[in-house]
Amino acid sequence: MSARECRSSKEDRRSSRVARKKTLSADENAPFAPGRTLILTFESLALGGDAVARSEGFVFFVPYGAPGDTAEVEITEVKKSYGRGIITKILNPSPSRITPRCPHYLRCGGCHYQHIDYASQTSAKKKHVEDSLARISRLSDINVSDTIAMSEPWNYRAKTQAVIGCRTGTGAPVMGFYQRQSHNFIAMSECMIQRELNNRILNEAEALLPRYGWSVYNERSHQGSLRHCVVRSNRAGTEALVTLVSKDRDLPRFDHFCDALAEEVPEIRGIVLNHNPARTNVILGEECGTAWGRDYIHEEASGIVYRISPLSFFQVNPEGLDALFLVISEYAAIHREASLLDAYCGVGVFSLYLAGKVRSVLGVDEVKKAIQDARTNARLNGIDNAKFLESGSSEALRNFREEGRHFDCALLDPPRKGAEAEVLESLMAMKVPHLVYVSCNPATMARDLEALSARYSVKAVRPIDMFPQTCQVETVVSLEYEGGD
Numbered sequence: 001m002s003a004r005e006c007r008s009s010k011e012d013r014r015s016s017r018v019a020r021k022k023t024l025s026a027d028e029n030a031p032f033a034p035g036r037t038l039i040l041t042f043e044s045l046a047l048g049g050d051a052v053a054r055s056e057g058f059v060f061f062v063p064y065g066a067p068g069d070t071a072e073v074e075i076t077e078v079k080k081s082y083g084r085g086i087i088t089k090i091l092n093p094s095p096s097r098i099t100p101r102c103p104h105y106l107r108c109g110g111c112h113y114q115h116i117d118y119a120s121q122t123s124a125k126k127k128h129v130e131d132s133l134a135r136i137s138r139l140s141d142i143n144v145s146d147t148i149a150m151s152e153p154w155n156y157r158a159k160t161q162a163v164i165g166c167r168t169g170t171g172a173p174v175m176g177f178y179q180r181q182s183h184n185f186i187a188m189s190e191c192m193i194q195r196e197l198n199n200r201i202l203n204e205a206e207a208l209l210p211r212y213g214w215s216v217y218n219e220r221s222h223q224g225s226l227r228h229c230v231v232r233s234n235r236a237g238t239e240a241l242v243t244l245v246s247k248d249r250d251l252p253r254f255d256h257f258c259d260a261l262a263e264e265v266p267e268i269r270g271i272v273l274n275h276n277p278a279r280t281n282v283i284l285g286e287e288c289g290t291a292w293g294r295d296y297i298h299e300e301a302s303g304i305v306y307r308i309s310p311l312s313f314f315q316v317n318p319e320g321l322d323a324l325f326l327v328i329s330e331y332a333a334i335h336r337e338a339s340l341l342d343a344y345c346g347v348g349v350f351s352l353y354l355a356g357k358v359r360s361v362l363g364v365d366e367v368k369k370a371i372q373d374a375r376t377n378a379r380l381n382g383i384d385n386a387k388f389l390e391s392g393s394s395e396a397l398r399n400f401r402e403e404g405r406h407f408d409c410a411l412l413d414p415p416r417k418g419a420e421a422e423v424l425e426s427l428m429a430m431k432v433p434h435l436v437y438v439s440c441n442p443a444t445m446a447r448d449l450e451a452l453s454a455r456y457s458v459k460a461v462r463p464i465d466m467f468p469q470t471c472q473v474e475t476v477v478s479l480e481y482e483g484g485d
Contacts, residue, residue, distance in 0.1 A: 051066065067120070158314075204264045227245040288310050327462050335358070342362065355385055414448075434481070
């Protein structure tokens with residue numbers, strides 16, 4: 001063998017060893033490579049709705065799985081310590097797995113749990129709360145009560161926010177929603193968690209829109225007019241408010257559209273044109289113009305009448321609101337001579353309900369229209385011991401703290417991002433004896449409870465299933481001041 005052949009042979013052997021090493025490395029990681037298939041058994045449900053499975057210490061998150069399922073899963077994404085996948089075949093279904101009612105379920109992003117029986121949904125939501133408290137707050141020995149279930153887990157949503165898209169082939173405006181985790185449009189004639197009146201209004205509006213030649217907004221090019229159609233209705237089904245969201249401030253012949261729609265649906269009490277010219281995924285702009293009727297409807301809950309306008313926040317599930325009222329009343333530890341602070345009060349939903357049980361209520365919210373509605377609602381109900389302040393909660397509580405104001409109980413119902421740190425610090429500095437924390441996000445709730453644990457102890461936690469068929473859960477927490485430095 002020549003020197004050249006020897007060198008070549010050594011190089012070939014070296015290359016072969018490198019190739020074998022690379023192959024071995026690839027083979028070791030191959031089971032978790034995108035495109036590969038695994039057989040997984042799902043253990044539980046994650047906070048965002050995905051099923052959780054483990055393989056060789058690696059965690060996988062898979063949509064539309066049910067705890068107890070054994071399934072064939074195709075890996076779609078791999079990170080350092082976890083992966084994602086999609087179900088390609090159910091090999092052994094879980095006892096909790098059921099057939100979804102909605103034909104759009106596997107595409108639409110509105111629901112997460114239609115493939116799971118309702119009892120299992122409420123159990124999963126209790127576990128969401130427990131896991132968040134254990135993982136994020138690191139608070140021990142907190143007992144979470146069973147989730148309060150709804151008697152009607154379908155057609156419960158009083159507020160529908162439909163996307164206006166283009167019908168394939170004709171380009172005509174059509175109502176629908178976005179696909180799961182995307183902005184891909186899905187045309188839908190019915191949503192099974194929305195109220196039947198809301199669905200009927202959307203269908204009638206869709207039938208009328210092509211007559212007027214208005215263009216549909218394109219979020220990529222920022223061209224076109226029609227963006228969303230928002231419908232609110234009351235629990236009695238006697239009043240509805242329609243808000244059409246447009247990039248343009250005016251739509252030609254919009255008054256004709258309003259007359260035609262109101263004639264088709266006599267329950268409509270008002271039609272509003274909302275101007276949203278921003279390049280944003282926020283649905284409503286700040287400017288509303290009433291085009292037909294009035295810009296509000298009335299809702300009744302536990303004997304209190306509420307006026308709700310297009311920009312006002314109000315709970316979307318009236319049955320869930322009744323449950324919230326009962327739990328909050330139990331947890332607030334209030335009495336006839338008590339003074340109550342309601343931070344993030346919105347239109348005064350909780351303030352007005354509790355006003356009849358205490359000496360005074362002060363509600364705080366930074367949304368001007370919400371405070372206007374809260375004051376109107378107080379007048380509607382003849383309630384004179386509830387006052388409302390237009391202010392950010394941080395600023396208001398900082399001022400109360402400096403003034404030495406005293407409250408016997410404070411109610412917090414912050415947005416999904418949770419309460420501001422200064423709000424929590426002010427409550428602790430003011431030594432408010434009782435706190436009731438209402439949350440729609442277990443993760444931020446757990447974070448805030450850990451901050452409050454410097455002065456407060458958690459006495460009770462109760463999840464409420466305000467949003468059946470979805471992974472969302474409302475939680476009410478009772479806290480008592482314990483002192484300390």
